[in-house]
Amino acid sequence: MEQPRKRAKPGRNPAPAGRTSRPRQAEVARLAGVSQATVSLVLSARGDGKGPAISDETRQRVLDAARDLGYVPDPAARRLAAARNNLLGVFSFTATFPTDVQHSYYPFLVGVEQEAAARGYDLVLFTGSSSGGAGAAGPDALSRVRLADGCLFLGRHVPRAELKRLVADGYPVVHLGRREELEGLAWVGADYVSASREVVAHLAELGHRRIVLVREDDDAPASTDRQRGFLEGLAAAGVPQGPEAVLRCADPGREITPERVRALVAGGVTAFVAEETDTGAAWRALNTAVREAGLACPRDVSLGLLGSPPADLAGEPVPMGFDIPRHRLGAAAVRLLAALVAGEEADEPLVACEFRRGRTAAARL
Amino acid sequence: MEQPRKRAKPGRNPAPAGRTSRPRQAEVARLAGVSQATVSLVLSARGDGKGPAISDETRQRVLDAARDLGYVPDPAARRLAAARNNLLGVFSFTATFPTDVQHSYYPFLVGVEQEAAARGYDLVLFTGSSSGGAGAAGPDALSRVRLADGCLFLGRHVPRAELKRLVADGYPVVHLGRREELEGLAWVGADYVSASREVVAHLAELGHRRIVLVREDDDAPASTDRQRGFLEGLAAAGVPQGPEAVLRCADPGREITPERVRALVAGGVTAFVAEETDTGAAWRALNTAVREAGLACPRDVSLGLLGSPPADLAGEPVPMGFDIPRHRLGAAAVRLLAALVAGEEADEPLVACEFRRGRTAAARL
DNA sequence: AGTGCTCGTTAATGCGCATTAGTAATGCGC
DNA sequence: GCGCATTACTAATGCGCATTAACGAGCACT
Secondary structure, eight states: OOOOOOOOOOSOOOOOSSSOOOOOHHHHHHHHTSOHHHHHHHHTOOSSTTSOOOOHHHHHHHHHHHHHHTOOOOHHHHHHHHSOOSEEEEEESSOSSOSSGGGSSHHHHHHHHHHHHHTTOEEEEEEOTTTSSSSOOOTTTGGGGGGSSEEEEESSOOOHHHHHHHHHTTOOEEEESOOOSSTTOEEEOBOHHHHHHHHHHHHHHTTOOOEEEEEESOOOHHHHHHHHHHHHHHHHTTOOOGGGGEEEESSHHHHSOHHHHHHHHHTTOOEEEEEOOSSOHHHHHHHHHHHHTTOOHHHHOEEEEESOOOGGGTTSOOOEEEEOOHHHHHHHHHHHHHHHHTTOOOOOOOBOOEEEOOSSOOOOO | OOOOOOOOOOSOOOOOSSSOOOOOHHHHHHHHTSOHHHHHHHHTOOSSTTSOOOOHHHHHHHHHHHHHHTOOOOHHHHHHHHTOOOEEEEEEOSSOOOGGGOSOSHHHHHHHHHHHHHTTOEEEEEETTTTTSSSSOOTTGGGGGGGSSEEEEOSSOSOHHHHHHHHHTTOOEEEESOOOSSTTOEEEOBOHHHHHHHHHHHHHHTTOOOEEEEEESOOOHHHHHHHHHHHHHHHHTTOOOGGGGEEEESOHHHHSOHHHHHHHHHTTOOEEEEEOOSSOHHHHHHHHHHHHTTOOHHHHOEEEEESOOOGGGTTSOOOEEEEOOHHHHHHHHHHHHHHHHTTOOOOOOOBOOEEEOOSSOOOOO
16 A cells, blocks of 8 residues: 655645634634534524534533634635625625715615614625726626625626626625616616606696606616606506606706796696706706796695705705605615525515605695 | 545535536636646736746636636635635714714715725624624624624724723724723824814914813813813913813803803903814804804804814804814724734824814904 | 434535645756 | 756645534433
8 A cells, every 4th residue: 555655734824823813613612622513513503403413511511612712703714615604795886985975875774784684694895986996996806795695786887797797606696776687687676666656646636737857868777767657647647748748958957947947837837846866956956947937836836856855955845755765775685685695586576665745746726 | 554444525515516606716727727726826926926937828828718717716715715804894883973973974984995995805894783683782792893804993882891802802903083991902083182282273373362162071082182282272372271261061052151151251262162072062052152142253252163063053154173084084994903904013193183274263353 | 232223423524715845847057 | 967956837735614424322122
């Protein structure tokens, strides 16, 4: 029998002797007087008593030892060995905490966080924004997220190719906001269509027949959905007016002039709705034009906002419209992601927006 | 020689046959006709040509193979092998934030996020709500942060004992805000002393000689530092007035009355400064009292604010004072933490505040 | 006493990669 | 033609954990 030649041991150097590193399962095992395997069995005990049984006494010794040492499993090792580590990623290409608080994803993150915590997941924030500096963050920028069991994506600047790759690899991904162009991409979104329809319905109930939508020149789903809901609402109210009821402006501030508003009103229009965007330009322009046209808001014309007003208009009367349930959106996203991670075929429906009565809509004179 | 008994091979099952998983280095190696080690060497080539040399031809073959297969490294394995997971924790309690970050901790987090991203770290968010996992935050709640390579702590409600434990274990921890009571705790903070001194110096330059500080009844470092800077500023201006120049109020709203202000002004006081706190009570009270005393702000008395004004006073004239560079504070905290994680002995100095000229201070009449 | 069980625990293994000792091949000098 | 250095690559190892076959002890029943 050939005796294998004794070789020195290559591989990593031992850990730096000086610093006491985080405790490993091996240390817990030593302290508890059991094997590393036992520690793993105890600490990763699955709810369903499937695995090998462990006596209560041993279990307690292990738990005590783990607590005493402050043991925390290494997510990387966990992920490598078990293909999961109870970590959910949140990836955003724009900074997750933008300087402008109002546009931040924070309300959304609150929902995400709550739901994730409730399900025993921790959150890892992957930031794509500044990592590359000049943007060229390399093709593997997104692959960092694979450290987590699944990942939530925020923002519309998520590179298609990378996302597609993740999806194709079967990696659990959920996109915030409707995004159907990518086959197999799971997403959660607010139901702008229904909410917008509801706003129109409300105006119709108040007796309005001629209603105009002011929107920006953008083809994002958030915009087109609102328009669709608006038109559906008109149809439902029995006043289908076709696309001429929509004012699509590249620059609402310039195009929505007092004169134009006055002309429309003179032509029989009694209500306007504006879409919400990051800048709030449409709503802002509409408001200004109406005021400068010398029209009083709930009295002469009714106004609606398909979304929430910009923060700096907090002082103004609350506009009739709807609020986006960012909390619930976040929670829904996590639920969906958790289902994907678990291999289930969950299907999270659109999240409904909340109608807001406000003070800018009144019965038609 | 004892022949070790032949045993069956335990361990993981082979990967589920169905799904074609993404390629590993081994597959790339096979395709390129080299060993896995070579693939690793090629793909993780460090800039400094330290490692073993690889011929250009081999390198190219490997790169081609990797590209053909669409190879993407597994971050979990990468981090496991590298013995660090490039994760930084951010621990905060949602409920309350210390005075230094009260307005919003976004600016701080922005800095954290950017700096972390720039250094290749990802962030793990721990908050009061999620830290308990299944809800109740047990005594070992803080233990969870060990998941990360190091952790940033915000707020003063971090349990001392737990923090101490982490520090004692050599776990890299950085606290936001001066915190010297805990031996060995690294922290970053704004230099309130210098900034407050500068505010006083500015007033002195304008000719003010009798200046009064309005502060709340709190012994937080943020408060005492401001007072110290204030007194140092007086001394530097050659008008040391001792502690009687400080109005320490448990309830500024009640104690800083118009009468009192009028009396002080009658007694020769020409300028007031207030500390910034989470509530902004001192500044608010001072402002109100001055107005109700019938004094015009820059004309009759000059005012200074040792910090930034509360958000709801955004409409008022910008107060003379200083701004806390929250953004840079966040970045500094990450730099410090990264140094600790790397085992370096970095020492992040206090971060300077920015003087703000404002419109509430004028030359003494 | 032997057989067949269940229960509790452990040894051994691999996840995918980085690292490094070792080896084979080649060049170089004398 | 023999060291010796250099170059190019590979084998072996371990990171920390989960998994599972195997093992030993205890027990009941032939």
